[in-house]
Amino acid sequence: MKAKFNILIALLLLGLTSYSQKFKYTSWSAYGQGSVLSNYRTIPIQPRGFFSGGIDYSTSYNKDINLKFGINYLETFINNDKKVHSICDQPDNSCWAESDMKYINLPVGVELYANKAKIQTKSYYGFRLIPMLSLQERLIKTEIFRDEEPDNILQIDTTLKNGLKFQDLHFEFSIGTEFSISDKFKLYFEPSVQHSTLFRKEDLINPNYMISFRLGLKLRSHKE
Numbered sequence: 001m002k003a004k005f006n007i008l009i010a011l012l013l014l015g016l017t018s019y020s021q022k023f024k025y026t027s028w029s030a031y032g033q034g035s036v037l038s039n040y041r042t043i044p045i046q047p048r049g050f051f052s053g054g055i056d057y058s059t060s061y062n063k064d065i066n067l068k069f070g071i072n073y074l075e076t077f078i079n080n081d082k083k084v085h086s087i088c089d090q091p092d093n094s095c096w097a098e099s100d101m102k103y104i105n106l107p108v109g110v111e112l113y114a115n116k117a118k119i120q121t122k123s124y125y126g127f128r129l130i131p132m133l134s135l136q137e138r139l140i141k142t143e144i145f146r147d148e149e150p151d152n153i154l155q156i157d158t159t160l161k162n163g164l165k166f167q168d169l170h171f172e173f174s175i176g177t178e179f180s181i182s183d184k185f186k187l188y189f190e191p192s193v194q195h196s197t198l199f200r201k202e203d204l205i206n207p208n209y210m211i212s213f214r215l216g217l218k219l220r221s222h223k224e
Contacts, residue, residue, distance in 0.1 A: 024223050025060035025115045029188070031216025033072070037207035042080040046207075050076055056216075058111055066111040068128065074103040080204050087141050087204065096142035099205040102135045104164075107172065126174040130194060132206065137161040139205060168206045170194040178218065186218040 033052045038045050054072030061067050080097040088095035109128025141157045174192035181187055195209040 027058045027220040029056045029216050029218035031214045033214045035210045035212040037210040060115050063115050066113050068111045070107045072105040076101045097204045098140040100138040106131050120180045123177050128172045130170040132168045134165045134167045169197045190214040
């Protein structure tokens with residue numbers, strides 16, 4: 001599965017590179033990202049932040065719109081607290097539920113960007129759909145059975161699944177600002193917010209939404 005996925009990504013990037021020859025402006029960017037996330041059904045904001053990184057490629061559709069594609073690696077740990085969950089076996093249907101996830105995300109969307117503007121500092125807006133694919137999925141269930149003999153029996157069940165698996169589809173809105181270092185190199189920062197489009201009633205594994213801050217370096221080229 002992983003080999004087929006790598007071939008698919010290579011073919012996609014090759015196709016995009018060929019397609020982009022019609023257009024004047026292209027860019028590659030690499031970035032680091034810090035995020036806070038929530039599965040608001042149980043804990044509104046997770047008590048720690050998460051760091052990830054990725055690569056984006058964009059090509060101009062016209063003088064004000066770019067098509068943007070990317071790949072992002074993310075690891076998360078979600079604590080769902082001791083609440084009523086569907087996986088619980090205790091008499092009151094409550095238990096601790098935690099997830100430990102490794103994702104490869106494939107954002108695709110549009111960027112409202114003044115391609116022909118020559119100003120040194122430039123702002124832009126982005127709208128993207130983000131398929132979230134897990135490389136590793138681990139769900140941890142912890143229960144304490146107080147009425148059993150001996151008292152306070154602690155039971156921890158861990159379910160581990162490896163391999164590429166579709167988890168969620170997020171929609172992201174971002175506002176970015178870039179600063180010119182040279183004619184081709186740009187430094188940019190980009191706050192964003194993303195939310196699940198599936199609106200599941202219960203999701204013990206994936207975040208419902210994320211608020212992120214990206215800092216990256218962009219190589220931007222112009223073809224006459």
